[in-house]
Amino acid sequence: MAYFTGSANSWSDLLNALTSSCVSEGWTWADGILSKGDAFIMPWIRSPATSTEGEGILLQGGTGKSGSTLLDPSPQSPRMGCPSRDISQVVWPVEYYIHIHADPDEVYFIARYSVDYFIWCAFGLSSLELPGSGLWFAATGRRLRGPTGPGIRITDLGGGGSSATDSTSVSNAGTTAALFWNSNGRVSGAARNTAAAENHAVCSGFDSTLWPWPGSNSATFNVVHTIHANIPLSPLIVRSNAWNHQSVLLPIQPALVRAENKVSKVADLAHARYIRVDNFEPGQIISLGAEQWRVYPFYRKEAGVTWADNVDHTGAFGMAIRYDGP
Numbered sequence: 001m002a003y004f005t006g007s008a009n010s011w012s013d014l015l016n017a018l019t020s021s022c023v024s025e026g027w028t029w030a031d032g033i034l035s036k037g038d039a040f041i042m043p044w045i046r047s048p049a050t051s052t053e054g055e056g057i058l059l060q061g062g063t064g065k066s067g068s069t070l071l072d073p074s075p076q077s078p079r080m081g082c083p084s085r086d087i088s089q090v091v092w093p094v095e096y097y098i099h100i101h102a103d104p105d106e107v108y109f110i111a112r113y114s115v116d117y118f119i120w121c122a123f124g125l126s127s128l129e130l131p132g133s134g135l136w137f138a139a140t141g142r143r144l145r146g147p148t149g150p151g152i153r154i155t156d157l158g159g160g161g162s163s164a165t166d167s168t169s170v171s172n173a174g175t176t177a178a179l180f181w182n183s184n185g186r187v188s189g190a191a192r193n194t195a196a197a198e199n200h201a202v203c204s205g206f207d208s209t210l211w212p213w214p215g216s217n218s219a220t221f222n223v224v225h226t227i228h229a230n231i232p233l234s235p236l237i238v239r240s241n242a243w244n245h246q247s248v249l250l251p252i253q254p255a256l257v258r259a260e261n262k263v264s265k266v267a268d269l270a271h272a273r274y275i276r277v278d279n280f281e282p283g284q285i286i287s288l289g290a291e292q293w294r295v296y297p298f299y300r301k302e303a304g305v306t307w308a309d310n311v312d313h314t315g316a317f318g319m320a321i322r323y324d325g326p
Helices: 011-024 167-172 189-193 231-239
Strands: 002-008 028-030 033-036 039-046 056-062 064-066 069-071 094-101 106-113 117-125 135-139 152-155 200-202 255-257 263-265 272-276 285-288 291-297 307-311 317-322
Touching (some): 011 033, 011 039, 011 056, 011 094, 039 069, 039 117, 039 135, 056 069, 056 117, 094 291, 094 317, 272 291
Antiparallel strands (some): 002 094, 033 039, 094 106, 152 307, 272 317, 291 317
């Protein structure tokens, strides 16, 4: 594993830091595409925001490349950037932290600004045997530019959300800003019918679909082709930290909801865990035996909060990344 940190004054600086760090750890950067084994990721910068895409670094995945073109490109393009359109925009310079792991390959890229705001993206290869390539990736925000106002909705069971009812308002879809956290179960209307309303993707290949996404107006949690990892852990997420002020590191195992109430696990993240951040400072190191884990809120910490609607934080929810730094 490898760990890099530094400062950046622009989106270009951040992207350069990501690509150069990955190259130093065995990835290839060519034609605007990062690749290693079966992982092919195209990152690009959107700045300033457009009517449909938010500002930040957007990611798209594929099963291969032909020059600068991805093969079998994902319809989803998660975005490392501020989840909301109008507030808490990134203030430069930022401090960044890059965790690069192998066996399986996983990359976690986090940036911190204005003291307590964090944005991130992550990608890697599933260690499970799947019909698809197993590439997964995720980021703080959806491709959409995000809602006016705070716009984050997050609970132990999910979040996201939108009042969008037509194709012209899908850019108002909210997000949980969390890693493989059920968002689409709370998105309604036209916003749910676009892959741009997702902040994660897995090339699973189940049901003859390389890149599944719900594409349904249903507002229930278990919509066919929804991917999430947090729902089975909800009781533990709620109770963790309650009695001894400690937080359990919980496995992140995204599952795909399929027809007839079937569920298929599509990944098992080896180097990241869910954690409540109530009693941890961002960047704090947890030592467990011979292992170390570095703690990050999903966006901005608000201790004790497990149910939040239209806010500028992600409550007590966060992630711990396996750490091998100083």
